Amino acid sequence: MSGQELAFWLLAPVMVLGAVGMVLARKAVHSALCLAAVMICLAIQYAALDAPFLFAVQIIVYTGAILMLFLFVVMLVGVDSDDSFVETLRGQRVFAVVLGIGLVVLLVAGLGNAVVTGPVGLTEANAQYGGNVQGLAALVFVRWVWAFEATSALLITAAVGAMVLTHRERLVPRRDQRTRAAERIRAYAETGRHPGPMPTPGVFARHNAVDTPALLPDGSVAEDSVSAPLRSRSRIRTPEELLAPMAQRHAEIAGDRQPDPAVGHQRDPRPGESVAEQGAALKASQRTQRTRGEDLSDEERI
Amino acid sequence: MTAMDLALFGADPWWVVLIKAVFVFALLLVLTLFNIVFERKVVGRMQHRKGPTMNGPFGWLQSLADGMKLMFKEDFMPTAADKVVFNLAPFLSAVPALTAWAVIPIAGTVTVPFTDRQTNLQLTDLPMAVLFLLAIASIGIYGIVLAGWSSGSTYSLLGGLRSSAQMISYEIAMGLSLVAVFLLAGSMSTSEIVAAQQQPVVVLGADVGITGWYALLLAPSFVIYLISMVGETNRAPFDLPEAEGELVGGFHTEYSGMRFAMFFLAEYINMATVSAIAVTLFLGGWHAPWPLNQVPGIDAGYLGAVWFLAKVILLIFVFVWLRGTLPRFRYDQFMKLGWSWLIPLSLVWIVGIATVRMGREEGWFTSPAVLLGAGAVVLVAIGLALFGGRETEPETAAPTAFxxxxxxxxxxxxxxxxxxxxxxxxxxxxxxxxxxxxxxxxxxxxxxxx
Incomplete structure (x- = not known):
């Protein structure tokens, strides 16, 4: 068995599996990965068939650039966004079937021809100009130079067209770093808004997530410490909710209050839940827990 | 230029190929262990501290200890992770990094120890070896991008997106800077490019004896390559994909243990790989530098590997130097540098090189008319630079009322x-x-x- 046949029988199953996987995969990224596997196997086939230049270009252009852009777009559009099944192109199914049949006919004819007449191979063509790369260069830049130039002109036109389509006229002057700094200082002068970075989220004994507000020295919430989308999406915790468990603990430690297992030992109140309400609800839940012999107080869980 | 015979590469029996493959693998692992400690020591000195000193003699076994620690650490996987891709990504990152060294010439012809078999100290060579390197590098990007996507974390995803955009942009600049080398060497095989750089420079018909390294002859290409190689490896000042102030760790935020170690390994091997490409394509490969190359046999046999590794480590030092010196770029500045400066400059430079080469072959530079024209253009340019333009008046700021x-x-x-x-x-x-x-x-x- 020659090296070429070995490469074929090793890679062909992988390529078929990759192609099937590309069609059947549910996630777009998995499809892209399967396609990448097919492309790389194809490139190795090229290398085995005495076409090393095509091998490198296949990987650089298709796997490295085009498929990478696919992946890029898939990631930008969203990790889990579902495909819409609304057909925007009318009659595309008919065209797809017609073109598919045409492709099958073409493949059968091409493969049949190769099987019947026997493959020519690249050995002779490569030897003609002293190598695969030189032979390709002679074809592309001498014999087919006009076709090559026309293709490149087409590609450049497409690239320029894409840039024109996405071009936007700038209606307002660009705000660079300097103007923004000046704006911040002006806002400070006029409204007293602090020109520095916004305050970080609050850090408490039990919370330091981004939705935890920081408290100002007077005990009120620093609004800017929680980002605007979070503030608009849900109500953020109030200082009372944040401080109640620790206040209870301090009181217990100081010994001037009876230990209240409902507050400070359990999960903190959810935003919007009042402390007392939560205490009552927890007492009930705790009773059921005790009967089950579980204790889910924070200390045990941690 | 003498077309070097690539036949020596096809003639190796399987056991020589195996020995060379194991040698390259071992060399890369040892080089990585060295580079990590080297970087920490050098950057430590730059920051007035000593760097690692505890493990091994003078701390040189620090990265071995770190590697053992990473091996025995628990490997976490986030619940939201895509299991298959999350496991696949580190391999996609590390395997291409190791593969790239297959076509790097580490030394010239050597004798395999205990035998009399001659072989080149290079695993293999291809007629388009440099394109092979670019292809392998572009597969390596998948590891980073997929790691970012599969972690199911925003930081990782942003890191992966950044790095894919960055590496694609800088791969273009890198590829364009290599085109000038192909034009001058007339080959894309690494060993032939190394051989082509041994041609002495001829200035005005006189042989000055300096070997024509492409860092000298193609200085603009070399500078563009140096900049884009830092961008390609995600190193400071272009380490935006793992900007720790913004993205925690970037694409590898969710990785730990051995999987993280593979990303770490890939990053340092990639540093060594791009340095090795720079050495091979621009710095004369494994040959000794100019005044020393007059000594016969100074880079013969295994001594070539010493020169090669010395040059690679010099470039690694440049990486560390940059990291110790420059603050991180902002993302838009970084993209602007790549797309509006490096790529157009490369294109103009390639056209210039191609024109000069064409002119030399067609004999344009021997006819007096062309020389006169070129001289006139140079004179006008000098004249414009000296006397042209209007001198800007020194601005005298009127003292304004305060x-x-x-x-x-x-x-x-x-x-x-x-x-x-x-x-x-x-x-x-x-x-x-x-x-x-x-x-x-x-x-x-x-x-x-x-």
Whole structure:
């Protein structure tokens, strides 16, 4: 068995599996990965068939650039966004079937021809100009130079067209770093808004997530410490909710209050839940827990 | 130029190939262990500290200890992770990094120890070896991008997106900077490019004896390659994909243990790989530098590997130097540098090189008319540079009246401006009131009102 046949029988199953996987995969990224596997196997086939230049270009252009852009777009559009099944192109199914049949006919004819007449191979063509790369260069830049130039002109036109389509006229002057700094200082002068970075989220004994507000020295919430989308999406915790468990603990430690297992030992109140309400609800839940012999107080869980 | 015979590569029996493959693998692992400690020691010195000193002699086994620790650490996988891709990504990153060294010539022809078999100290060579390197590098990007996507974390995803955009952009600049090398060497095989750089430079028909390294002949390409190789490996000042202030760790935020170690390994091997490409394509490969190459046999046999590794480590030092010196770029500045400077400059330079090469072959530079024309253009350019243009008048800022509350908030005086309460005070007069406050001056009023 020659090296070429070995490469074929090793890679062909992988390529078929990759192609099937590309069609059947549910996630777009998995499809892209399967396609990448097919492309790389194809490139190795090229290398085995005495076409090393095509091998490198296949990987650089298709796997490295085009498929990478696919992946890029898939990631930008969203990790889990579902495909819409609304057909925007009318009659595309008919065209797809017609073109598919045409492709099958073409493949059968091409493969049949190769099987019947026997493959020519690249050995002779490569030897003609002293190598695969030189032979390709002679074809592309001498014999087919006009076709090559026309293709490149087409590609450049497409690239320029894409840039024109996405071009936007700038209606307002660009705000660079300097103007923004000046704006911040002006806002400070006029409204007293602090020109520095916004305050970080609050850090408490039990919370330091981004939705935890920081408290100002007077005990009120620093609004800017929680980002605007979070503030608009849900109500953020109030200082009372944040401080109640620790206040209870301090009181217990100081010994001037009876230990209240409902507050400070359990999960903190959810935003919007009042402390007392939560205490009552927890007492009930705790009773059921005790009967089950579980204790889910924070200390045990941690 | 002598077309080097690639036949020596096909003639190796399987056991020589196996020995060379194991040698390259071992070399890369040892080089990585060395590079990590080397970087920490050098950057430590740059920051007035010593770097690792505890493990092994002078701390040189620190990265071995780190590697053992990473191997025994628990490997976490986030619940939201895509299991298959999350496991696949580190391999996609590390395997191409190791594969790239297959076509790097580490030394010339050597004898395999204990035998009399001659072989080149290079696993294999291909007619398009440099394109193979670019292809392998572009597969390596998948590891990073997929790691970012599969972690199911925003930081990782942003890191992966950044790095894919960055590496694609800088791969273009890198590829364009290599085109000039192909044009001059007339080959894309690494060993032939190394051989082509041994041609001495001929200046005005006289052989000056300096070997024509492409860092010298193609200095602009070399500079563009150096910049884009830092961008391609995600190193400071272009380490935006793992900008720790913004993205925690970037694409590898969710990785730990051995999987993280593979990313770590891939990053350092990639550093060594791009350095090795720079050495091979621009710095004469495994040959000794100019004055020393007059000594016969100084880079023969295994000594070539010493020169090669010395040059690679020199470039690694440049990486560390950059990291110790430069702050991180902002993302838009970084993209602007790549797309609006490096790529157009490369294109112009390639056209220039191609024109000169074409002209030399067609004999344009021997006809006096062309030489006269070129001389005239150079003279006009020099004349314009010396006498052309209008000299800009030195700006004399008119001393403006100083408003200490310009815009409603206190500002310090600038340049010629002077605090109004200092207007009447002579300089250096210690006897006057320190604040220069006059009882009837504006400073006094403000003091009372504020």
């Amino acid at each position: 408003d200490p509350y310009a815009g409603g908030y206190p500002v310090p005086p600038q340049g010629e401006q002077q605090l109004p309460e200092m207007a009447g005070v002579l300089p250096g007069d210690e006897d006057t009131d320190r604040a220069g406050r006059r009882p009837d001056g504006p400073g006094h009023d403000r003091e009372e009102t504020s």
